[in-house]
Amino acid sequence: MKMDNLLSVAQAVDLVLEYAGNFGTERIPLAEAGGRILQQVVRAERAQPPYDRVMMDGIAFRSGSGPVLVVHGTQRAGAPGQPLPEGNACLEVMTGAVLPEGTDTVVPVERLVRDGRQITFEAGYQPHAGQFIHRRGSDCAAGTELLLPGLRLNGPALAVLACNGYAEVEVSRIPSIGIVSTGDELADVEGPVQDWQIRRSNEYAIIGALTSRRFNRIEQSVVSDDLAETIVALREQLQRHDVLVLSGGVSMGAFDHVPKALSRSGVEKVFHKVAQRPGKPLWFGVGSEGQRVFGLPGNPVSAVSCAIRYVMPMLLAGQGLSRPEPYMVELDAETEQSATLVRFLPVRIRHDASGCALATPCPMPTSGDFSFLAGTDGFVELPRGEGVAAAGTHAVFHGW
Numbered sequence: 001m002k003m004d005n006l007l008s009v010a011q012a013v014d015l016v017l018e019y020a021g022n023f024g025t026e027r028i029p030l031a032e033a034g035g036r037i038l039q040q041v042v043r044a045e046r047a048q049p050p051y052d053r054v055m056m057d058g059i060a061f062r063s064g065s066g067p068v069l070v071v072h073g074t075q076r077a078g079a080p081g082q083p084l085p086e087g088n089a090c091l092e093v094m095t096g097a098v099l100p101e102g103t104d105t106v107v108p109v110e111r112l113v114r115d116g117r118q119i120t121f122e123a124g125y126q127p128h129a130g131q132f133i134h135r136r137g138s139d140c141a142a143g144t145e146l147l148l149p150g151l152r153l154n155g156p157a158l159a160v161l162a163c164n165g166y167a168e169v170e171v172s173r174i175p176s177i178g179i180v181s182t183g184d185e186l187a188d189v190e191g192p193v194q195d196w197q198i199r200r201s202n203e204y205a206i207i208g209a210l211t212s213r214r215f216n217r218i219e220q221s222v223v224s225d226d227l228a229e230t231i232v233a234l235r236e237q238l239q240r241h242d243v244l245v246l247s248g249g250v251s252m253g254a255f256d257h258v259p260k261a262l263s264r265s266g267v268e269k270v271f272h273k274v275a276q277r278p279g280k281p282l283w284f285g286v287g288s289e290g291q292r293v294f295g296l297p298g299n300p301v302s303a304v305s306c307a308i309r310y311v312m313p314m315l316l317a318g319q320g321l322s323r324p325e326p327y328m329v330e331l332d333a334e335t336e337q338s339a340t341l342v343r344f345l346p347v348r349i350r351h352d353a354s355g356c357a358l359a360t361p362c363p364m365p366t367s368g369d370f371s372f373l374a375g376t377d378g379f380v381e382l383p384r385g386e387g388v389a390a391a392g393t394h395a396v397f398h399g400w
């Protein structure tokens with residue numbers, strides 16, 4: 001059958017990922033590093049904690065001394081450790097303070113009975129020697145490898161960087177992405193719109209997907225359905241960006257100039273058309289300087305589905321993240337399959353009482369109707385098959 005000659009989704013994704021490469025690294029201030037991908041080894045600046053540290057507000061004393069202790073001063077956090085005098089002495093201590101020299105045990109203030117400078121413990125209280133102290137180096141030794149390249153930096157990771165003196169951090173560089181909309185029918189988001197025009201929306205679906213994944217170096221541009229103008233615009237965009245994401249102009253129409261304009265701009269085609277619905281006319285190629293170029297089909301459901309299924313995995317792989325584990329969900333209603341095409345089926349996700357993710361199909365009327373899409377969470381990838389996929393079928397989910 002003719003469709004069988006088309007590339008499968010799996011083959012097309014593999015080809016895109018083959019070209020993922022990486023986009024280099026950059027040093028950025030620590031406070032801007034949340035969500036970025038670490039590209040250096042982070043080592044402990046010194047032992048942590050760097051000193052024996054008091055865990056409770058109370059007193060520190062030498063175990064075995066007493067039973068009546070005399071307070072000789074206060075050891076605050078942020079001050080060098082004080083020596084404890086000989087005899088039945090103790091020091092008032094604060095949480096986080098250096099354990100005073102000569103003490104080995106801390107008793108919380110709630111357990112103390114105080115009379116002026118004299119301290120005894122509440123009736124029946126027996127402190128264990130060495131209690132309530134964070135020992136120097138109990139967290140890690142100096143020089144320990146704490147974080148490795150490839151980690152997505154979350155809050156705790158930023159805290160580890162801060163604690164070890166990393167004011168700047170080496171992370172994967174965010175590629176520069178040019179989003180190019182093609183079409184004479186496209187009008188701006190604001191301003192007048194004629195009866196024969198539509199407002200440009202695909203780039204916002206793509207921007208939403210990009211920025212929610214922290215890809216925020218984006219430039220938008222528009223070209224008309226004119227071959228010469230498209231070539232000029234694409235050559236310029238190729239000089240400015242690592243990745244181009246075009247929408248529209250990749251199917252069979254007399255004004256669908258994108259494949260020709262790309263090849264005349266030195267972009268080598270890797271594939272055109274994939275056995276999928278929506279998004280069959282997807283185009284992917286590589287520029288003369290390694291720029292990755294996606295020609296997304298113009299229909300809005302096709303454009304955003306292909307952005308999620310192909311552009312995002314390529315960008316994430318280029319950040320040094322491994323291929324994500326498939327996120328499986330269970331269909332909660334039967335759904336028609338296609339014998340020849342993989343279906344990207346929009347769904348809403350909910351969880352049953354046992355936590356299992358259930359996907360409610362929200363089939364698209366056509367790939368041009370997308371108002372309903374905003375109420376969905378993403379799509380499932382339904383393999384080719386005869387007839388219907390029964391309720392209970394497991395499928396891979398891709399979130400918007």
Ligand SMILES: Nc1nc2c(c(=O)[nH]1)N[C@H]1C(S)=C(S)[C@@H](COP(=O)(O)OP(=O)(O)OC[C@H]3O[C@@H](n4cnc5c(N)ncnc54)[C@H](O)[C@@H]3O)O[C@H]1N2
Nearest residue numbers: 181183200201202248249250251252256280297298299302
């Ligand atoms: N003879 C054939 N015609 C078509 C085929 C085919 O195989 N043979 N494939 C169809 C499929 S499937 C798709 S998908 C579309 C893809 O077409 P293009 O990529 O060439 O896109 P356009 O024709 O430029 O536009 C399609 C549709 O999308 C609207 N559009 C375009 N850009 C935007 C935008 N930025 N924001 C919102 N909407 C946009 C455009 O107005 C059209 O309605 O081709 C089929 N035809």
Ligand code: MOO
Nearest residue numbers: 278279280302367
């Ligand atoms: O496959 Mo096209 O992407 O339906 O409209």
